[in-house]
Amino acid sequence: RTVLENPAPDTPWQMPTTLNWGQGAVEWEPLKEIGIAPKPFQKPYPDVYAPFTFSATTARFWAREGGTPVVLSDNVEFCQSLFQAYRQEAVGAGRDLRPGQGVAMGATLCIADTEEQAQELRDQFDWLFNAWFVPFGFPPRLVLQGTSESVIQQIRELDQSLNFEELFLWIPTGLYEHSVMMRQIELFATKVMPNFPD
Incomplete structure (x- = not known):
């Protein structure tokens, strides 16, 4: 290594x-x-997840190592190519995986009671992304945005295209007021999650 x-x-x-x-x-x-976090106290170490996976090279690395890349791109065809590269490399490393297994989707969540409120959250997120990520060359990331009904539909459409097993959601802590953060968590937990029992 x-x-x-x-x-x-x-x-x-x-x-x-x-x-x-x-x-x-x-x-x-x-x-x-x-800044780094200390090594995990738990042994064996917990599963490794690699956020910000934007290349086939990274996907293949984690396929060999047994880690889970978290793909954040908003381009479904690109995501499909990363999922495929991961699976092919995993098979070559002796890991027999189903399509979509071992790779996680990642997205920013901007969920609210109305589409207008969700757009306000998105505008704030876009400021954060443009200030902190664009300077490093990060491509546009996936954002699930809207009311709970809209977000449910977006997840279903994404899953039909990618057949993923895990979804990591980012709500930028510190960007929104505490009550706004809690409302997003409440809406997702009570309105969205029950539609995806698996």
């Missing part, structure tokens, strides 16, 4: 978002640190 040093030596840093609100970065100086 190749172990990469993070941050890479002598990495000059100039991303305004990190300079304004992050730590370990000084304009035009090497990046000094990247």
Whole structure:
């Protein structure tokens, strides 16, 4: 295995978002640190999930390693190609998987009582995404947006195309008021989840 040093030596840093609100970065100086979480206490270690999977290379790596890539793209055909690359590589590594097994879909959730409220949440998310992710070259990500009925339909259509077994949802904590966060969780738990018992 190749172990990469993070941050890479002598990495000059100039991303305004990190300079304004992050730590370990000084304009035009090497990046000094990247925060990490400690190793899990649990043994054996819990399953590994790799968010922000945007390439077949990454999907194939996790297929060999037995990890679960979380695909966040809004392009269904691209997602299908990653799912296929993962499965082919897993089979080559001795893992017999069903289509869609071992790969998770990921999406941002902007759910509200009305479509207009959901659009307001989306507008706020778009600001966050454009400030923190676009500068790193992240492609557009999947957003499930609307009322509970709209989100149910979007999940069904996505599952018909990709046949995924796991769905990871991101509600940007700290971006919305606490009551808005709680309402999104409530709507998803009480109105959306009962439609997907598996």
